[in-house]
Amino acid sequence: MELTPKSIRRIELFVSNDISHSSYLVTALDEFCNKNNLKLDLSFNIYGNEGRVHVLHNDLKITKHHFLKVCYVRLTLNTSKKLLLAFDFSDSDVFFSLKALERVDYYFKRTYTQNNVELVREKFKTKVLPLGIPFMVRPDKIKNRKRLKIYFILGNLFNAIKFDKILLSRLSKRYTKSTLELESFITTRTLSDFQNYSKPKDLNSVFYQKRLFPNEKDEDTREVHRQRIGIVRLLKKQFPNHFIGGIKNDKNLHTGYKDCASSITGSQAEFLKITKESGICIYTRGLANSIGWTLPEFMSQGKAIIAEKQFVKFNEELVHGKHLLYFSNSTELEQNIKDLLSEPLEIERLSRNSRAYYEENISPKIYFRNILEKLNA
Structure with a gap:
């Protein structure tokens, strides 16, 4: 039986312990149900969080650690058949939810890297698929707010x-x-905030805004910090008349990095405002090689994006030279910026393509419809 909106009798969302990441799924399901005249039922998470699968040295290690960033959705079809889906919003590509892998029919992984997923597939029968590129967003009108809060x-x-x-x-x-x-x-930004976009005030403005994390005990965190500081200093030096942004000026910005402090507060609303006004936006990875929220946010506003090359697999590939420009080092980043500043038509072309990718692959308005199509493939 082909899975279509008309073949679904009931959609049940088991409220996740992590509302920031799963807000994208909440919004996508709300849009899907509104469009197809379906009711979205909210339920308490009955599946628990204990149990984690760790891909370590090309092997799997199972522990009792809690895995919180997973959200369950149960579809009841008109045939009374039920499908259980898990959406894993974790930053890490090496950790998976044990209970989800053991129980669900389909497992959607945000930070999906091919080798690690293949190791998991060898042990578990669950079909593991790329989740996509989520970001924090809420419906224009939050339904069942009291029940959501309680659960x-x-x-x-x-x-x-x-x-x-x-x-x-x-x-x-x-x-x-x-x-x-x-x-x-x-209080986060609504779906309409991202759906609405306009031509930037300054096509040649270059926007890069990041924050530092509370501690540097982990080498991955230290590397992310070094990268962000290095890029800000490069932009300030090489493109002083075009660069906007910097590192969020809070308690995590060490004294030695104060030259990188941004005048932008870093609030979600201001970040989106500056994004809308900018022509060129630079993206770099999050922790554990995850794809951060800023990449889909830039695409929602139709930006010419210069992005650090990544190895996470998406449902539809982001193509260098079509949807964005990739860089692997500071030399490539600098050259990409120079090329775009000298070719305003190229900025406009990349902008159109990034917005088109958002509308076809990322927007919560179409996300769950695309999920059903993947299950039918």
Whole structure:
């Protein structure tokens, strides 16, 4: 039986413990249900989070670690058949949810790298597919807000239960953190904010804005920080009349990096505003080689994007020279910028193509429809 909107009787979303990443799925499902006259039912996450699969040295290691960034969706078809889908929003390409791999029919992985997925497929029967390029967004109107709040907070409290002497303190901290995360979702940018875009004020402006993370204990974090600082200093030196942005000026910006401080506050609303006004936007990876939210945000606004070359697999390939320009080092980055600044028509061509990719592959308006098409393939 072909899977179509008309073949679905019920869609059930089990509220995730991570609302920031799963907000993209919440918005996509809301759009899909609105368009196809279906009801989106919210449920408490009954699947639990304990159990993690770690791809380590070309082998799999299974541990009891909790895996929080996974969201479940259950489809009930008109035939009464049920399909369980898992959406893994983790930054890491080496960690997977054990329970999801054991239970679901399809597993969608955000940071999907071919070799690691193939190792997982050898042990588990679940079909693992690329999730796509999500970002934080909410529906224009949040439905069932009270139920979403209850399930989200209860899920996080339940996950914090461990009977020891600091149980009450841990529950209190988890409750506070959960309410702050929920408030961030409720006040984040809406789907309409991303759907609406216009020609930039200055086609030759070059925008790069990043932040530093709270600690540098991990070598991956240190490498990300070195890269971001290096790029800001390059842009300030080589393109002083075009560069906008820098490193968010907060407590994580060390004294030695204050020359990189940005005058842009880094709020979500201001970030999108500056993106809309810019002609050229530069993207670099997140932690663990993940694809950060800024890449789809740039594409939503039809930007000419110069992006660090990545190895994550998407449903539809991002093609160098068509959707964006890739760079592997600072020399290539600098040359790409110079080439675009000398060719305004090329900026406009890349801009049209990046927006088209967003509309066809990323926008929450079409995302879940595309998922169904993948399941039919």
